[in-house]
Amino acid sequence: GDSAVTAWIEQQNDVTFGYLEQIPYRSQMEERLTQLANYPKSTTPFHAGDYYFYAKNDGLQNQYVTYYRKGMDGEEKVFFDPNTLSEDGTVTLSIAGFSADRKYVTLSQSAAGSDWTELYVREVATNTQLEDKIEWTKFGGAAWYGDGFFYSRFDAPGANQTFTGASDNQKVYYHKLGTPQSEDELIYKDPAHPKRYFFASTTDDQRYLLVYQSEGTSGTGILWRDLQSNDKQLR
Structure with missing residues (x-):
């Protein structure tokens, strides 16, 4: 039960920190490692529509700050x-996927190292967050198509x-902007293989939906669907 797990964790911590706290030069190591990590860092910029995006850390910030600018010479903004x-x-908070016209971006938010994420949508030009909120997602991004996006989620836990x-x-859904998650369309599920994970993607020309499926390290399968066809079957 949970109490047994908690007791085991406490015992493990007692052993671990009981040893670490006896190291005489532990504080010096911490100070030196902090000193070495304390320098400005920046990721490689990438281009999306009219904007360039990149992330920076002034030295010891817990999380990188993402910046953008319009064109190469535009004003840098958070x-x-x-x-x-x-x-x-x-x-x-990280970028999970842009709409085809680069007008919108889906952001993935997670707390305290959890695999659970929540998806939000922002309008890029105004940096305005919309009311859309997607819960119970893990291990997947947002594959935009039309005025919404495909994503993978699990049922809400008990x-x-x-x-x-x-x-x-895990199941694949389609979310249309401006609608509640409860109205999202179920695209694919595979109850015969409950351990499989699904990752949705769309081709650059917005013609096809691709659903990558995997289970452990046994390889990856790909299902596809023509989004211009009335046939919604994945093959």
Whole structure:
């Protein structure tokens, strides 16, 4: 039960920190490693529509801050700063996918190292967050098509099972902007293989939906569907 797991963790911590705290030069190591990590860092810029995006860290920030600018010579602006989302800096925020016209971007947010993520949508030009919110997602991005996007999610866990219940029966849905998640369209599920994970993607020409499926390290399968056809069957 949970009490047994908690007791085991406490015992492991007692052994681990009982040893680490006896190391006489531990504080010197921490100070030196902090010193070595304290320098400005920047990721490689990438281009999306009219804008360039990149992330920077001034040295010891818990999370990188993502910036954007219009064109090479545009004014640098903060696109989002995950450090403002929690006092302890453990909330992460990352780009999960742009719409085909680069007008919108889906952002993936996670707290305290959890695999669970929530998806949000922003209008790029105004950096305005829309009301759309997608819950119970893990291990997948957002594959835009038309005025919405495909994504993978699990069923909402039961009471007190958010971090202890099994993540089985992942499904692919389509979300249309401006609608609640409860109205999202189920695109694909495979109850015969509850351990399989699904990752949706769309081709650059918006013609095909690709669903990558995998289970453990046994390889990857690909299902596809012609989005211009009335046939919604994945093959």
